[in-house]
Amino acid sequence: MIDEKLDTSGLLCPLPVYKASTVLSRMEPGQVLELVCTDPGSLADIPALARQRGDILRNVEEQPGRQVFLIEKGPVQ
Amino acid sequence: MSGRLALVASKGTLDQAYPPLILATTAASLGWEVGIYFTFFGLDILHKDRLQHLKMASVGNPAGPTQIPTLAGVIPGATAAATAMMKRQMQDAHMPSVAEFIDMARELGVTFFACATTMGVMGVDESDLIDGCQIAGAAAFLDFAAAADVQLYV
Numbered sequence: 670m671i672d673e674k675l676d677t678s679g680l681l682c683p684l685p686v687y688k689a690s691t692v693l694s695r696m697e698p699g700q701v702l703e704l705v706c707t708d709p710g711s712l713a714d715i716p717a718l719a720r721q722r723g724d725i726l727r728n729v730e731e732q733p734g735r736q737v738f739l740i741e742k743g744p745v746q
Numbered sequence: 747m748s749g750r751l752a753l754v755a756s757k758g759t760l761d762q763a764y765p766p767l768i769l770a771t772t773a774a775s776l777g778w779e780v781g782i783y784f785t786f787f788g789l790d791i792l793h794k795d796r797l798q799h800l801k802m803a804s805v806g807n808p809a810g811p812t813q814i815p816t817l818a819g820v821i822p823g824a825t826a827a828a829t830a831m832m833k834r835q836m837q838d839a840h841m842p843s844v845a846e847f848i849d850m851a852r853e854l855g856v857t858f859f860a861c862a863t864t865m866g867v868m869g870v871d872e873s874d875l876i877d878g879c880q881i882a883g884a885a886a887f888l889d890f891a892a893a894a895d896v897q898l899y900v
Contacts, residue, residue: 679840680840681839681840681841682768682772683768683771683772683775684840684841684842686772686775686776687771687772687775687850689775690775690776690777691775717776718775718776721748721749721776721777721778722776722777723777
């Protein structure tokens with residue numbers, strides 16, 4: 670079940686992290702964000718974002734030239 | 747998890763304005779508390795007029811957007827050309843401008859410390875700076891940085 674979608678294709682660091690954080694901040698705990706990135710750094714950055722924010726990285730799918738992440742918003746601190 | 751990042755931004759060239767702003771907006775996006783101490787020429791990044799005209803050095807800079815021989819770098823217009831080239835490269839990569847990064851950082855609650863000594867030395871008035879800066883000396887910044895998880899000097 671996907672509640673929000675965000676496509677950051679063509680954007681470089683820090684924009685995928687910045688935009689994902691903005692969307693996650695206005696979501697409810699337990700809701701899921703589907704995030705598409707093409708920045709190769711995102712493969713390392715998005716797991717770090719989830720860890721630091723306290724969200725849960727549900728899935729990472731590597732497709733040719735892009736990655737699709739499923740992030741579940743964690744409990745609000 | 748949440749942390750605190752304390753940055754010193756000491757350089758006022760276009761290329762050196764980006765790293766502290768990128769790190770600050772990233773850390774704030776991770777949920778961290780962030781403060782940047784803008785000191786010496788780094789204070790230009792907070793200067794209403796000068797922040798619009800930050801430049802790339804064309805002389806004595808072997809690492810610019812294009813390889814300009816040192817002697818060619820002194821030709822009038824070379825600095826403007828290097829600056830325009832860098833701005834175009836950033837634009838083509840869909841990267842925000844320095845002013846846009848400042849707005850992003852401000853919206854994320856990043857604290858901008860303006861070095862009081864630099865203001866005194868360079869004749870910068872509080873009204874010359876963008877809104878929301880906190881005028882501070884080294885002690886006030888160190889008090890913030892002492893409790894930081896990461897401290898970096900740019």
